[in-house]
Amino acid sequence: MADRRLETNTAAPAAKLAPLPRDFYCRESVLVAEALVGKWLVRRLDGVELIGRIVETEAYDAEDPASHCFRGPTPRNRAMFGTPGHAYIYLSHGLHHCLNVTARDTLAGGGVLLRAVEPLVGIEIMRSRRGREKITDLASGPGKLGQALAIEPALYGTDMTTAGPLFICDGGGTSVTVLATPRIGISRAADRLWRFIDAQSRFVAGPRRLGRSG
DNA sequence: TCTCAGATTAACT
């Protein structure tokens, strides 16, 4: 897999950063979560591009007791009941802004939490925003990702299928070894293997094993 | 209106 490692911090040509189409998100959130591993998350901020390669995701939907949309629409989660492919941002523990992209084959509610990315472009800006030097500590967690990529409430509901301030593109298009594991930090439906990680990435935030006992 | 749990992180021991 050394052939597909991407250590560069050189900006990719903007023309190649075409957002993934709406159809990509109009599937079961689990399928979208798995497919997003290896894609590039693009954040445009004050004319600067911050790009990270997605290495860790989690799927949630309305039938999932661990999901924010399990109990139906509220002012906070309304985005997850709208058209797939939009940003759902929530404040975790009153401190951290976490980024989801809405995804579902119906409008019943669902989304994919982006938990970690491998910084590719704008690394120095991310370092500055995070106040950390270690590249593996810049976006290896949902709250860290939010801080590094300037994920803020103003981005709530952003259409991520257009080349705006926030979107996801196919990126390198290289194949990825995706591993399914239990989700992190939840007590309900904790046995579902709805967390997806790049098995080879050192930027994954949590454990790489399948269950509590291995 | 009050209380509690929660899709987290970083500092401290």
Add this chain to the structure above:
DNA sequence: GTTAATCTGAGAC
């Protein structure tokens, strides 16, 4: 391994 920081929604009364 433990704990503090801090906001939101849900449920109980």
